[in-house]
Amino acid sequence: MEKMMMPAYYNVLSTEEMTYTEGGATMVQAACAWFIPFYGWFKGITAVRDYRKKNPxxxxxxxLDALSKDMEKSTANLLYDIACAASVVGSCASVVWLIPNALIVFGS
Known part of the structure; x- marks a missing residue:
C-alpha cells in the first residue's frame, strides 16, 4: 500500500468553508436580491452576460443546467438565484426593459 504525502500547509475544509472557496451567495446577498429588486436584476443580468461570454x-x-447546478450548492445560492432569475425574467417581460437587457447581455 502506498502512502499519500500531503504538503506541510495542507488544511481540511468543511462544507461551509467550501462555499466561500468555490464561490456562492451569502444569506445577506440572497436577502438583498429578494428585497432590493434592482440588486437582483443587476446581479442576474450580469451573470447571464458573463455566462454568455464564457460559453459563446x-x-x-x-x-439552465449551470443555473440548477449552482442552486444545488447551498440554500443561500438557491434563494439568491431564484430572486435574480425572477428579477431578470420580470424585467424581460416588460417592453421597457427588454431592450436594455438585450444590450447588456449582448454588449461587449
Missing part, C-alpha cells in the same frame, strides 16, 4: 457557442443550451 452553447450558452442557450447549457445555461
Amino acid at each position: 457557442n452553447n450558452w442557450t443550451e447549457t445555461g
